[in-house]
Amino acid sequence: QVQLVESGGGVVQPGTSLRLSCTASGFTLSSNGMHWVRQAPGKGLDWVAVISYDGSNKYYADSVKGRFTISRDTSQNTLYLQMNSLRAEDTAVYYCARFAGHTWDYWGQGTLVTVSS
Amino acid sequence: QSVLTQPPSVSAAPGQKVTISCSGSSSNIGNNYLSWYQQLPGTAPKLLIYENNKRPSGIPDRFSGSKSGTSATLGITGLQTGDEADYYCGTWDSSLSAGVFGTGTKVTVL
Numbered sequence: 001q002v003q004l005v006e007s008g009g010g011v012v013q014p015g016t017s018l019r020l021s022c023t024a025s026g027f028t029l030s031s032n033g034m035h036w037v038r039q040a041p042g043k044g045l046d047w048v049a050v051i052s053y054d055g056s057n058k059y060y061a062d063s064v065k066g067r068f069t070i071s072r073d074t075s076q077n078t079l080y081l082q083m084n085s086l087r088a089e090d091t092a093v094y095y096c097a098r099f100a101g102h103t104w105d106y107w108g109q110g111t112l113v114t115v116s117s
Numbered sequence: 118q119s120v121l122t123q124p125p126s127v128s129a130a131p132g133q134k135v136t137i138s139c140s141g142s143s144s145n146i147g148n149n150y151l152s153w154y155q156q157l158p159g160t161a162p163k164l165l166i167y168e169n170n171k172r173p174s175g176i177p178d179r180f181s182g183s184k185s186g187t188s189a190t191l192g193i194t195g196l197q198t199g200d201e202a203d204y205y206c207g208t209w210d211s212s213l214s215a216g217v218f219g220t221g222t223k224v225t226v227l
Binding site: 035037044045046047050059060061095097101102103104105106107108109110 | 119149150152154160161162163164167168173203205207208209214215216217218219220221
């Protein structure tokens with residue numbers, strides 16, 4: 001069965017970096033586009049980034065463009081989100097989600113990133 | 118900021134029906150399939166409706182979706198206490214080249 005497990009969250013200071021991982025099982029990353037979506041405490045869902053099924057296209061929310069990089073390692077079936085120059089407003093639970101057809105059909109359990117001095 | 122607009126909250130008694138609206142534009146809802154998600158407290162979003170009106174296996178037919186133009190609606194009939202959750206609509210925005218979600222609606226069972 002499809003499973004997504006995020007890791008790498010934690011408490012970091014503003015201006016520093018963090019890399020999130022999302023390990024997939026039950027399917028291969030090369031078959032689907034993969035997204036990162038975040039949710040600040042008490043707030044709604046906020047789309048962050050996508051990498052296409054073949055890795056050739058990547059798109060980012062304006063709020064993270066130039067600071068975050070989405071990538072993947074198909075040999076490890078793992079998705080990544082490299083987050084640089086972190087800000088307090090990046091504090092959120094970060095979810096990875098599989099895109100199948102026209103929908104985000106499977107989501108991970110999320111990993112919490114707290115940016116605070 | 119959310120591109121899709123939903124009412125902040127809806128409520129009804131057990132067994133009753135609620136509807137949740139999701140309003141967007143031609144670049145998102147108007148020209149792309151819409152999905153609905155249920156998020157129970159402390160958990161990840163769960164797919165309820167995809168491609169405007171289809172239910173994944175395991176989702177009861179009490180949940181239904183529809184779309185017309187640049188708006189969509191989620192309906193929940195036979196409301197149960199277990200339906201108390203936040204509900205989000207979501208789709209791709211072709212102009213932004215970005216995913217977009219609704220502002221979220223909290224369903225309360227009275």
